[in-house]
Amino acid sequence: MNHLRRIVQALELYSKEVEANFGLTGPQLWALWELGQGGPMALKELAARMHLHPSTVVGVVDRLSAKNLVVRAEDPLDRRRVRVSLTAKGKTTLRKAPHPAQGRLVHGLRSMSSRQLSSLHRSLGRLVQIMEADDLEARFFFSPE
């Protein structure tokens, strides 16, 4: 538990550091990266790819848009949707940016043996599986819709 908290904290510190030296926070970089991978997409899809709540992503897109790295456009086929896409500046920035996979963590992982690594990956994957199953149960228990 404590280790997890420390890792998360180290990730957040890294995000601050990137922000101070590059002008973009971790989540902002991450969103930019997803847009680079998947091309222009609806805000809802971006949120889904990031496993975040849409209302969270609205704020991130707002800030990226204020920096002229992305633009919102109307989707002609479904006017409820907002197509978020990279600007030219966004693409350039993305090319120069550090990979959003959080440098320090990557460094830490690289220094582990591949056997250790795959064991860690398996264990974490299993944890996620169990915790998300629990979550579904809990949701069902509290509000069965």
Added chain:
Amino acid sequence: MNHLRRIVQALELYSKEVEANFGLTGPQLWALWELGQGGPMALKELAARMHLHPSTVVGVVDRLSAKNLVVRAEDPLDRRRVRVSLTAKGKTTLRKAPHPAQGRLVHGLRSMSSRQLSSLHRSLGRLVQIMEADDLEARFFFSPE
């Protein structure tokens, strides 16, 4: 990376759930628990035990104090310090509260073999070690005071 994010997210969801059903968020419960373990202590010490920034803990203590679960008192020996301590209500609440070690995670961990568990613990511990070492280096590199 993705697994870590999901685990953290599951923890936050659990915190929301506890809040909805118990009236206290994860960090609030955590602070209460530390006070239960260590007795009355300075805000700074509480922050150190939680590995959080003092300014963060000010807010948590504010909210706990608004709920009459803790009180701030002046330290007669050092008037800069604020002694935070549990109220009677705080102690009662703490006895009834779920353990702050995040139920779903515990459940997930319990279902793993002890061999898997200790391997996971070792791996995470190693990651923390490496990431925190990196952090020191980075701080030194960016601002060598």
Added chain:
DNA sequence: GCAGATTGATTGGCATGCCAATTAAAAGGA
């Protein structure tokens, strides 16, 4: 075709978390 349900984005409210700056108190040095 039209009323009612659903869906996508947004807003407002709130809790965490950080940092930088401020204030008050204590410690240290000349």
Added chain:
DNA sequence: TCCTTTTAATTGGCATGCCAATCAATCTGC
């Protein structure tokens, strides 16, 4: 002793993240 530095707590500003509520657009059933 007095002045400077350090230390503890707080404040204000900001970014994430959630949820609940709202608004507009789309879809469905009758």
